[in-house]
Amino acid sequence: MEKVIEVKNISKTYVKRKTKESITAVNDISFDVYRGEVLGLLGPNGAGKTSTIKMICGLLAQDQGSIHINGMDVRKDRLKALRHISAVLEGNRNLYWRLTVRENMEYFAGNRGRSRREMTNQIEKLIIQFGLKGKENELVNGLSRGMQQKLAIAVALLANTEVILLDEPTLGLDVEISYELREILKTIVKEDRRTIIISSHDMPVVQELCDRVTIINQGTVIVDEKVNNLLELFETRAYSIKLGNPLTENQESQLLSTFPLCTYKRGPLQALVEVNLERSDDIYDLIEIFKAERTIVESIDRASIDFEQVFMKVVKGERNYAMA
Amino acid sequence: MRWLNLLKANVRMEYIEMKRYLPNTLALLLTFYIIFLAAFFGIMFVGDPASFDANVQYSIVSVVFWSLTMMTMNFIGFSVVTEAMRGTLEQLYMSPMGVWKIMLTRMIGQFVLQSVLMTLLLFAAMGTSGQWLNLNPMTTIPIILVTMVSMIGVSYMIAGLAIIVKQIQAFLQIFQFILMGLVFIPLSVAPMLVFAPFVKGVNMVREVMINNLTLTQMPWSDFGVLILNSSVYLVIGLFVFHLCEKIAMKKGLLGQY
Numbered sequence: 001m002e003k004v005i006e007v008k009n010i011s012k013t014y015v016k017r018k019t020k021e022s023i024t025a026v027n028d029i030s031f032d033v034y035r036g037e038v039l040g041l042l043g044p045n046g047a048g049k050t051s052t053i054k055m056i057c058g059l060l061a062q063d064q065g066s067i068h069i070n071g072m073d074v075r076k077d078r079l080k081a082l083r084h085i086s087a088v089l090e091g092n093r094n095l096y097w098r099l100t101v102r103e104n105m106e107y108f109a110g111n112r113g114r115s116r117r118e119m120t121n122q123i124e125k126l127i128i129q130f131g132l133k134g135k136e137n138e139l140v141n142g143l144s145r146g147m148q149q150k151l152a153i154a155v156a157l158l159a160n161t162e163v164i165l166l167d168e169p170t171l172g173l174d175v176e177i178s179y180e181l182r183e184i185l186k187t188i189v190k191e192d193r194r195t196i197i198i199s200s201h202d203m204p205v206v207q208e209l210c211d212r213v214t215i216i217n218q219g220t221v222i223v224d225e226k227v228n229n230l231l232e233l234f235e236t237r238a239y240s241i242k243l244g245n246p247l248t249e250n251q252e253s254q255l256l257s258t259f260p261l262c263t264y265k266r267g268p269l270q271a272l273v274e275v276n277l278e279r280s281d282d283i284y285d286l287i288e289i290f291k292a293e294r295t296i297v298e299s300i301d302r303a304s305i306d307f308e309q310v311f312m313k314v315v316k317g318e319r320n321y322a323m324a
Numbered sequence: 325m326r327w328l329n330l331l332k333a334n335v336r337m338e339y340i341e342m343k344r345y346l347p348n349t350l351a352l353l354l355t356f357y358i359i360f361l362a363a364f365f366g367i368m369f370v371g372d373p374a375s376f377d378a379n380v381q382y383s384i385v386s387v388v389f390w391s392l393t394m395m396t397m398n399f400i401g402f403s404v405v406t407e408a409m410r411g412t413l414e415q416l417y418m419s420p421m422g423v424w425k426i427m428l429t430r431m432i433g434q435f436v437l438q439s440v441l442m443t444l445l446l447f448a449a450m451g452t453s454g455q456w457l458n459l460n461p462m463t464t465i466p467i468i469l470v471t472m473v474s475m476i477g478v479s480y481m482i483a484g485l486a487i488i489v490k491q492i493q494a495f496l497q498i499f500q501f502i503l504m505g506l507v508f509i510p511l512s513v514a515p516m517l518v519f520a521p522f523v524k525g526v527n528m529v530r531e532v533m534i535n536n537l538t539l540t541q542m543p544w545s546d547f548g549v550l551i552l553n554s555s556v557y558l559v560i561g562l563f564v565f566h567l568c569e570k571i572a573m574k575k576g577l578l579g580q581y
């Protein structure tokens with residue numbers, strides 16, 4: 001597959017104005033984004049996601065490294081690179097609230113050198129696609145937050161760029177609007193085949209839309225993997241074991257010392273063990289613990305796992321994912 | 325063509341905003357008219373009756389130009405601060421046309437719209453005072469256009485500073501009075517002001533309007549000085565603006581307010 005974005009060894013350090021203290025926001029990050037791919041850029045708050053996105057957009061200059069979009073260096077050829085990229089950085093704050101929906105779309109298109117006449121059909125199409133029909137002549141400050149967010153994304157699409165960056169596209173939206181927006185984004189991903197980078201804390205959005213995720217923590221990339229692979233990887237290791245009788249105290253302490261991250265739930269007659277078996281020998285160790293007191297094993301099931309759990313496990317450091 | 329579309333979009337935007345904030349625009353126009361009235365009645369009651377006509381004519385031209393320079397030059401500083409507050413400044417920086425071009429088209433839009441308003445003010449002032457100036461558009465418009473170039477240069481400096489230092493409003497308020505000084509003080513009293521932006525141009529327009537001079541009656545050296553002055557300010561303005569942009573991108577100040 002052809003690389004559209006190449007991020008190589010970028011770093012960014014801020015210096016606090018008052019204390020002159022240096023804070024490294026991004027530390028030697030590298031990743032690529034391929035044509036038609038949807039990449040999730042994830043990480044906890046303060047991980048360096050926004051700084052990375054802003055560097056890709058050319059809004060923030062990196063201290064080291066390089067970023068290329070379609071072969072163009074963002075630092076040296078910023079304006080040429082921007083022809084290939086559009087972004088929704090602050091959601092509804094990216095709009096002019098005293099202009100109408102249509103005026104906003106026309107203005108931003110004009111700012112990219114496009115004429116109103118040239119854009120009429122596309123504006124109409126996006127108004128319908130984003131459910132803004134009937135609202136096109138209303139001022140943005142009179143719209144709901146969900147509508148404003150939809151408009152911000154429609155404006156970014158209007159730029160007709162190959163790459164679109166969406167920073168927290170569903171932040172602050174209620175479940176219904178968030179779902180609606182997710183469906184629109186799914187259609188865009190499917191039909192337009194654009195290259196999209198999504199930064200979000202909304203894991204269902206990431207799981208549904210993204211092909212691959214790059215997880216950043218404390219300024220460095222800790223995971224760069226396909227979503228399906230990660231789900232599969234954690235799913236195959238997560239087991240839920242139902243026991244016919246509770247473990248003895250000795251067994252319980254042995255279980256917790258061998259598998260410190262497992263959970264053990266004791267019932268009056270039964271018990272449940274949820275455990276991640278990371279090494280292939282782990283299953284034998286576990287069976288040995290049960291066998292010692294002839295504990296009845298009623299069932300062994302694979303635990304279902306969603307992307308939110310995967311993300312938490314990765315960020316918390318359960319990251320021997322490379323072993324599989 | 326892309327330039328033209330950019331210009332159209334920004335002039336339209338300025339027009340729409342002006343329309344949406346019409347009470348503000350009218351209040352501002354009224355303020356300038358009141359300032360003119362204060363100057364007019366001051367001259368009438370306190371000034372020398374022998375030079376009454378000349379003084380009134382001088383104050384008409386000065387008030388109108390002060391209003392025009394203030395509205396056009398301060399506008400861009402306020403505009404950058406407002407964009408940063410709204411969160412749209414970064415979106416402007418995502419345009420492949422470049423923000424300096426967006427700012428330029430906005431300044432042109434603002435200048436055109438303000439010129440219309442200032443023409444209304446000019447006629448209101450002339451009607452009130454009964455002093456009808458020689459407008460001579462064939463002479464005044466070229467001078468005003470060249471003068472505008474230096475105003476754009478200074479506007480770029482203000483815009484650049486506003487990108488870095490968002491709390492620039494206090495400076496802009498003081499700047500109004502600096503502009504007042506530059507417009508009202510005649511070059512004959514302070515010849516060094518020829519090096520200041522737009523002073524030469526305002527002086528030339530005053531000559532045309534008050535002394536009925538035409539384009540050919542004005543010394544060519546005056547045009548030379550005016551063009552040189554405007555070019556220098558434009559170059560310095562663009563340089564400062566790009567420098568401030570670089571600093572803002574390095575320090576991550578574009579999205580901050």
